[in-house]
Amino acid sequence: MSQTPASASPLAPVKRPLNLRETVLEQLRTAIITGELAEGELVSAPTLGQALGVSATPVREAMMDLVREGLVETVKNKGFRITAMSEKDLDDLAQIRMLLEPPAIRMVAQHIPDEAFSELTKLADACLRAAEREDLGEYLRDDREFHALLLAYTGNPQLVDLATSLRRRTRLYGIAALARDGRLAASAHEHHELLRLLRAGEGEAAESLMCTHIGHARTLWATGADDAGTDDATANGNTAHATPEEGAPGGA
Numbered sequence: 088m089s090q091t092p093a094s095a096s097p098l099a100p101v102k103r104p105l106n107l108r109e110t111v112l113e114q115l116r117t118a119i120i121t122g123e124l125a126e127g128e129l130v131s132a133p134t135l136g137q138a139l140g141v142s143a144t145p146v147r148e149a150m151m152d153l154v155r156e157g158l159v160e161t162v163k164n165k166g167f168r169i170t171a172m173s174e175k176d177l178d179d180l181a182q183i184r185m186l187l188e189p190p191a192i193r194m195v196a197q198h199i200p201d202e203a204f205s206e207l208t209k210l211a212d213a214c215l216r217a218a219e220r221e222d223l224g225e226y227l228r229d230d231r232e233f234h235a236l237l238l239a240y241t242g243n244p245q246l247v248d249l250a251t252s253l254r255r256r257t258r259l260y261g262i263a264a265l266a267r268d269g270r271l272a273a274s275a276h277e278h279h280e281l282l283r284l285l286r287a288g289e290g291e292a293a294e295s296l297m298c299t300h301i302g303h304a305r306t307l308w309a310t311g312a313d314d315a316g317t318d319d320a321t322a323n324g325n326t327a328h329a330t331p332e333e334g335a336p337g338g339a
């Protein structure tokens with residue numbers, strides 16, 4: 088009775104809805120990544136629960152997950168503190184991702200079966216739509232899924248876990264501003280370009296594009312600033328500002 092479509096089917100895979108705890112986890116994670124919950128801020132589960140319209144329990148559970156992921160620290164008798172990340176920390180994270188992901192993408196270029204591209208394209212499309220809606224939580228989630236699926240073709244689940252963990256810990260304080268002025272959507276096409284290169288077996292070009300893609304996390308994505316921008320990105324004095332051309336954010 089199973090009507091499971093073949094992998095080459097045009098049908099979209101059904102996305103399992105998140106349960107309450109997962110929804111709370113994603114919302115809190117997004118708030119930390121985007122800086123809506125500021126680093127160093129002290130928060131309590133009841134207060135956050137109130138803001139989210141849920142009880143303290145799922146918040147506390149989600150916070151414990153975020154403690155394990157390194158985004159949050161417990162503060163005895165007080166609650167939780169959003170982990171502070173220095174510029175050096177963020178540079179170090181980006182460096183590890185640079186060492187890991189672009190060569191891995193080059194590796195998978197010859198190993199992605201044709202039928203896998205329909206699902207990858209759907210995830211890239213979902214990123215684009217989320218960017219257009221300025222739904223940052225959905226965008227970040229689809230982006231993680233897209234890259235994890237690509238990296239899965241290395242056949243190395245430990246690499247996938249490591250890369251996903253590094254991506255989760257990367258702060259993108261400029262992303263909300265980018266989404267607001269449309270640049271996030273305009274640039275989300277980088278995922279589609281990556282798929283085009285991989286489909287053509289152009290591993291070297293895909294590796295190079297992946298470097299650019301991750302690079303956004305420490306330039307445009309970090310601050311929302313472009314070459315015209317002398318905005319409030321004061322925390323990024325040592326970060327090169329990207330031009331609109333080379334700095335198009337693609338969902339690093």
Ligand SMILES: [Zn+2]
Nearest residue numbers: 230337338339
């Ligand atoms: Zn991306």
